[in-house]
Amino acid sequence: MSFYHYWQQLDWEQLGQRIHAATPADVERALSRPRRTLEDFAALISPAAEAYLSPMAAEAERLTRQRFGHVVGFYLPLYLTNLCANDCSYCGFSMSNRIKRKVLDDAEVIAECEAIRALGFESLLLVTGEHETKAGMEYFRRMLPLVKPYAAYLSMEVQPLATESYQELVTLGLDAVMVYQETYHAASYARHHLRGRKQDMRWRMETPDRLGAAGVDKIGLGVLLGLEDWRCDSLMLAHHLSYLRQRWWQSRYSISFPRLRPCTGGNIVKHPMSDRQLIQLISAWRLLDPEVELSLSTRESEAFRDGAIRCGITQASAGSSTQPGGYANRQPELEQFAIHDARSAAEVASRWQAQGIDVVWHDASSRPSSLSCR
Numbered sequence: 014m015s016f017y018h019y020w021q022q023l024d025w026e027q028l029g030q031r032i033h034a035a036t037p038a039d040v041e042r043a044l045s046r047p048r049r050t051l052e053d054f055a056a057l058i059s060p061a062a063e064a065y066l067s068p069m070a071a072e073a074e075r076l077t078r079q080r081f082g083h084v085v086g087f088y089l090p091l092y093l094t095n096l097c098a099n100d101c102s103y104c105g106f107s108m109s110n111r112i113k114r115k116v117l118d119d120a121e122v123i124a125e126c127e128a129i130r131a132l133g134f135e136s137l138l139l140v141t142g143e144h145e146t147k148a149g150m151e152y153f154r155r156m157l158p159l160v161k162p163y164a165a166y167l168s169m170e171v172q173p174l175a176t177e178s179y180q181e182l183v184t185l186g187l188d189a190v191m192v193y194q195e196t197y198h199a200a201s202y203a204r205h206h207l208r209g210r211k212q213d214m215r216w217r218m219e220t221p222d223r224l225g226a227a228g229v230d231k232i233g234l235g236v237l238l239g240l241e242d243w244r245c246d247s248l249m250l251a252h253h254l255s256y257l258r259q260r261w262w263q264s265r266y267s268i269s270f271p272r273l274r275p276c277t278g279g280n281i282v283k284h285p286m287s288d289r290q291l292i293q294l295i296s297a298w299r300l301l302d303p304e305v306e307l308s309l310s311t312r313e314s315e316a317f318r319d320g321a322i323r324c325g326i327t328q329a330s331a332g333s334s335t336q337p338g339g340y341a342n343r344q345p346e347l348e349q350f351a352i353h354d355a356r357s358a359a360e361v362a363s364r365w366q367a368q369g370i371d372v373v374w375h376d377a378s379s380r381p382s383s384l385s386c387r
């Protein structure tokens with residue numbers, strides 16, 4: 014029994030109706046509870062809750078400071094390759110896009126790591142397209158020992174792997190894996206994943222189960238906001254996290270909030286999400302789960318990030334490049350997507366420190382809760 018079987022029992026339409034039927038009284042009840050259920054989460058992400066944004070954001074900030082202190086952990090994505098054997102309708106790395114392709118070799122990876130170390134980062138996220146032959150286990154076995162000396166905390170965002178592969182990567186220093194379902198809507202998933210292994214929705218959906226079985230410290234989840242109804246997808250994701258917390262309780266979890274951005278090959282934002290709605294969603298997650306890490310990338314604008322940092326975010330990238338080799342030698346034509354907050358990491362840190370948020374340059378989430386006494 015995996016989450017895939019659990020998901021098969023969930024009805025997208027019914028979840029949508031539950032969310033849209035929520036009333037102001039449901040939202041107020043959810044807000045007043047000391048611990049919230051999935052039913053409360055449905056109310057908090059509903060259209061009815063849009064009028065309660067201020068109290069939701071204030072409570073989200075209170076809970077975040079209580080658990081995590083006035084601290085945000087910085088991480089940096091290191092793109093190893095833009096090769097990909099999939100076609101996703103929303104991504105510049107899709108195999109049918111005629112872009113320049115690059116796989117970093119050993120010397121280039123070390124040059125990237127040196128450049129990243131000079132910036133001060135100790136938490137790295139290795140990113141690849143999904144290409145089993147040129148960037149599969151053989152490549153990872155070579156790369157992790159090169160990168161690990163530069164990373165106090167090492168995460169990966171690559172193609173879904175088998176349990177045994179994750180177990181092996183843990184012995185090479187892997188701490189966390191990000192794997193976003195993109196959407197839990199089966200027809201929409203099929204519509205946007207046109208070629209390659211990623212078409213196998215079940216294989217992807219069961220990846221967090223394999224990560225839990227492999228004993229990976231942290232599992233990062235998310236949906237691609239804008240691809241489908243973000244409310245239904247987020248409630249599905251909340252079910253997924255709830256299932257994982259019960260089954261694989263030894264692992265920690267994070268939620269990311271990728272909103273679709275323009276990319277090479279077109280932009281498919283079927284269900285646009287406003288800034289206020291994204292703040293509502295981030296706040297609702299914190300109200301549902303005071304322990305979960307909430308992560309925000311440079312896809313978002315500086316104005317948005319400066320505001321969102323106050324309502325639940327605990328991890329953020331800054332000064333990111335989304336191209337292989339982009340820290341040692343920038344070539345914009347290799348980028349996966351255009352970043353929106355183009356400030357340097359030092360600028361972001363200084364701005365957030367002025368807002369009373371301390372930045373740590375590694376994974377901050379396992380710090381003791383006594384930090385919250387500030």
Ligand code: SF4
Nearest residue numbers: 097101104106107142
């Ligand atoms: S989203 Fe991932 S799998 Fe899809 S084309 Fe981009 S890199 Fe490849």
